[in-house]
C-alpha cells in the first residue's frame with residue numbers, strides 16, 4: 001500500500017516517525033496524531049478536546065511537572081480553551097481597577113462554590129452568610145459542608161451592627177459569604193460596608209456575582225477577596241452550557257490553594273462548555289444593557305397594574321435597597337419578581353396563560369424566563385422559611401430577556417386578565 005500523502009505542513013510528530021511513515025502499519029498510522037496543520041492564529045478560540053498534552057522530551061516533561069517551565073499537561077489541571085476563558089472573565093472582573101486577579105473555570109456554579117469553600121476552610125472554621133442565598137448554596141453549606149465540621153451562621157447581612165456583633169463574638173468565623181442582589185426579592189447587601197467590617201476582623205470575603213456579571217458590578221472595587229459566578233447564567237447568556245468560575249486577587253493563594261483544590265476535587269470545566277461560554281461573552285455588554293432596559297420597563301408596567309400587589313426590582317425607587325443597588329451597580333439587571341394580589345391560585349392561573357415567556361428553571365438567557373418559586377424552585381422548602389425570605393404563594397420570578405419589550409409587556413398583560 002502506498003503511504004498517505006501528508007500535507008507538507010502537517011509533519012508527523014517526530015521525524016523518525018515520518019521516515020517510518022511508509023514502513024509502519026496502516027493501523028499504527030491511524031492511531032498517531034500529526035502535528036497541528038496550522039500556519040496562522042485562528043480567528044476564534046479553538047476547542048482543545050484533549051485530555052493531555054505531549055512533551056517533546058523527558059526534560060520538558062520534568063520541567064513542566066516541577067513548575068520550572070509553564071505548560072499544559074493534563075486537562076483536569078488546565079486546558080488552553082478553558083484557561084483562556086477563565087482569564088478573560090478575571091480580566092473583566094478587574095477591568096479598570098488597579099488589581100490583578102486569577103480565574104479558574106470549573107464545571108458549574110455549584111462547583112465554583114464548593115471548590116472555593118473546600119480550598120479556604122477546615123473543620124472547626126465557621127462561615128457567616130445570609131439566609132436568602134441561592135438554594136443550592138444553602139443546601140451545600142448545610143448538607144455537605146456542615147457535616148465536615150464547618151459551622152454555618154446565617155444572619156441578615158444588611159444589618160451591619162448585627163454582623164459586627166457576630167464577628168466580634170465568633171472568633172472561628174473564617175469567611176463572610178454573600179450574594180447581591182439575592183434571589184428572588186432582589187435584596188442587596190452593601191458590598192463596601194460589609195467588606196470593611198469583615199476586613200476589620202480579618203475575615204475572608206466571597207461574593208456570588210452571578211446576577212450582575214462584571215459589567216454591572218465589580219466587587220473587587222471594594223476589596224472583596226473572591227468572586228464566584230454561575231457562568232451558566234448571564235455570562236453565557238444563551239442557556240447552552242453549565243460552568244462556573246472562581247476569581248481571586250491573592251494570586252499565590254489562588255494558585256496554591258484554590259487551583260490545587262480544583263485539580264484534586266476534579267471540578268475543572270470542559271473545553272466545550274468553556275467555548276460556548278466564550279461565544280456568549282462577546283455580547284455581554286449589549287445583552288446586559290438590553291436586559292436592564294427591558295426589566296426596568298416591565299417593572300414600571302407591573303407597578304402600575306391593579307392586579308399586582310408588589311414589584312421587587314431594585315431599579316424602582318420603591319425598592320427598599322434601591323440606594324445600595326444604585327451605589328454599586330451600573331444598571332439594575334434583568335432579574336425581578338412580583339406578587340399577584342390573589343395568591344397561589346392567581347399565580348398558577350397567570351402561569352398557565354403565559355404564551356410568550358418560557359417556563360424554565362434557569363435565568364440569564366436571551367429569552368424571557370418565568371418561574372413560580374412556590375410551586376417550582378422552592379417547593380421543597382418549609383413554608384415558613386420560604387415566607388421569611390419573601391417567597392410568598394403568589395410570587396412570580398422573571399428573568400427578563402432581550403426581546404422587543406412590547407411583546408413581553410403584552411404577554412404579561414394578557415396573562416393577568
Ligand SMILES: *Cc1c(COP(=O)(O)O)cnc(C)c1O
Pocket residue numbers: 108109110111134136137179208210211229230231232233242243244363
Ligand atoms: C444558578 C446559580 C448558581 C449555581 O450555578 P450552576 O451553574 O447551576 O451550578 C449559583 N448562584 C446563583 C446566584 C445562581 O443563579
